[in-house]
Amino acid sequence: MLRGGQQECATAAINKYLSGESHFFCQATPGAGKTVLAATIASRLLELNFVDLVLCFSPSRTISDGMKTTFSAILQRPFSGTLGSVGQSMTYQSLQFVDDEFLHALKRYRVFAIFDEIHHCAGSETGGGNVWGKQVLAKIQNLASYTLALSGTPWRSDTLPIAMADYTNDLGTLRVDYQYSLKQAVADNVCRSPKIVLVDSNQLSVVGKETSQSFTSIAEMLKRTGNSYLHVIHNHDAMEYLLRLACEKLEHLRSQTPNAAGLVVAASVEHALHIKQLLTNKFGQSTAIVTYKHEQPLAEIERFRNSNQQWIVSVGMISEGTDIPRLQVCCHLSAVKTELYFRQVLGRVLRVNSAAPQEAWLFTFAEQSLIEFAERIEQDIPEACVWMEREVSASTGADESVFNLVTGNAASENDPTGIVAWKAGSSDLLSKQDGKHSDELSLQAFKQRVISAFG
Numbered sequence: 001m002l003r004g005g006q007q008e009c010a011t012a013a014i015n016k017y018l019s020g021e022s023h024f025f026c027q028a029t030p031g032a033g034k035t036v037l038a039a040t041i042a043s044r045l046l047e048l049n050f051v052d053l054v055l056c057f058s059p060s061r062t063i064s065d066g067m068k069t070t071f072s073a074i075l076q077r078p079f080s081g082t083l084g085s086v087g088q089s090m091t092y093q094s095l096q097f098v099d100d101e102f103l104h105a106l107k108r109y110r111v112f113a114i115f116d117e118i119h120h121c122a123g124s125e126t127g128g129g130n131v132w133g134k135q136v137l138a139k140i141q142n143l144a145s146y147t148l149a150l151s152g153t154p155w156r157s158d159t160l161p162i163a164m165a166d167y168t169n170d171l172g173t174l175r176v177d178y179q180y181s182l183k184q185a186v187a188d189n190v191c192r193s194p195k196i197v198l199v200d201s202n203q204l205s206v207v208g209k210e211t212s213q214s215f216t217s218i219a220e221m222l223k224r225t226g227n228s229y230l231h232v233i234h235n236h237d238a239m240e241y242l243l244r245l246a247c248e249k250l251e252h253l254r255s256q257t258p259n260a261a262g263l264v265v266a267a268s269v270e271h272a273l274h275i276k277q278l279l280t281n282k283f284g285q286s287t288a289i290v291t292y293k294h295e296q297p298l299a300e301i302e303r304f305r306n307s308n309q310q311w312i313v314s315v316g317m318i319s320e321g322t323d324i325p326r327l328q329v330c331c332h333l334s335a336v337k338t339e340l341y342f343r344q345v346l347g348r349v350l351r352v353n354s355a356a357p358q359e360a361w362l363f364t365f366a367e368q369s370l371i372e373f374a375e376r377i378e379q380d381i382p383e384a385c386v387w388m389e390r391e392v393s394a395s396t397g398a399d400e401s402v403f404n405l406v407t408g409n410a411a412s413e414n415d416p417t418g419i420v421a422w423k424a425g426s427s428d429l430l431s432k433q434d435g436k437h438s439d440e441l442s443l444q445a446f447k448q449r450v451i452s453a454f455g
Contacts, residue, residue, distance in 0.1 A: 030347025054087030192360035200366035203445035262329035325353035
């Protein structure tokens with residue numbers, strides 16, 4: 001049975017299609033149940049005999065497989081693209097391998113095409129875009145009788161316009177047919193109200209080859225020295241402090257909800273292995289790991305979803321669209337610092353389940369952009385993310401932030417001459433330059449600030 005917001009959106013979409021329009025754009029916060037919504041709309045169009053086939057497109061195998069399962073269950077028909085099935089779930093990447101024979105076959109049917117997380121597709125009929133966006137516009141949109149575009153975060157880090165989206169001519173503001181905000185979802189008990197913990201230090205110093213500087217916050221140090229944020233997220237003692245806070249929170253939640261779990265989003269495979277070692281050896285946590293280098297990561301995600309393990313550490317595998325409702329704690333330790341990615345990561349712990357209490361916690365460091373993202377989490381589509389009309393050059397591939405998530409390689413940052421030193425206390429030989437310096441961290445210097453949304 002659909003929830004209130006899903007029912008409203010489904011009705012609005014069907015009514016628009018009945019009026020003769022062919023496209024519907026839904027913006028719904030991560031965790032609001034967009035896949036079930038889309039499958040329900042597809043079911044109604046099939047019942048009305050408006051369409052013959054349903055095609056779903058999404059940005060990853062994880063999401064694609066999830067959509068296949070959900071659509072098959074709701075439509076009560078096979079959804080594998082084989083003989084006797086009512087449709088197929090595909091990734092955007094696979095569009096570039098679709099041949100003319102497949103497209104020619106589609107012309108014989110009335111197709112309902114669903115584009116999940118459409119912000120991965122950039123471009124317009126008159127401007128530039130990436131490969132996925134152009135493929136959507138050129139190959140699929142014109143063949144479909146009806147289209148549905150979905151996004152929880154309808155903007156792009158490169159500010160290119162989203163494929164199939166409608167913008168005002170003056171400010172470039174996105175027009176949507178239906179919007180379901182995080183505030184609405186929290187009020188309807190569809191999503192958990194998030195609490196974001198920003199970990200900082202008031203005793204930092206940067207030790208260079210010839211100079212030493214002291215600072216009272218991570219943001220100040222990064223701004224004044226040009227040091228890389230990678231120095232912070234790779235510092236052993238900094239990670240240990242943040243992970244200890246997260247483990248304590250998860251332990252509290254598991255005292256009331258025994259299968260509550262946590263997610264750590266890491267910056268690289270090496271980083272993920274270090275985090276797993278800390279969680280397992282230092283804190284005695286049962287921990288799974290999924291990266292693009294591990295065999296059968298999708299099977300590992302499925303095992304974790306149905307297990308009682310405490311933590312899963314991920315590199316680019318559980319950031320968007322992955323449904324693991326028992327996740328209630330998340331550590332954002334990625335080097336990707338875009339608002340789109342921040343909100344998608346937060347979305348992994350927002351989905352409600354039958355557990356109590358329904359708490360969602362995200363732990364990260366107090367880097368300036370992350371502070372700003374946390375402070376405006378109640379603003380559904382931040383003004384900073386509104387697309388502005390400007391000249392753009394055509395891209396030959398996916399945008400950089402998406403590429404980095406797929407490959408697991410964080411966007412490069414210039415490493416400075418100096419090295420971050422967290423004063424006093426213990427030392428850690430994680431980050432050396434010329435074999436002369438190392439990061440030093442004082443745990444007593446840490447502090448944290450909690451931002452509670454909709455409180």
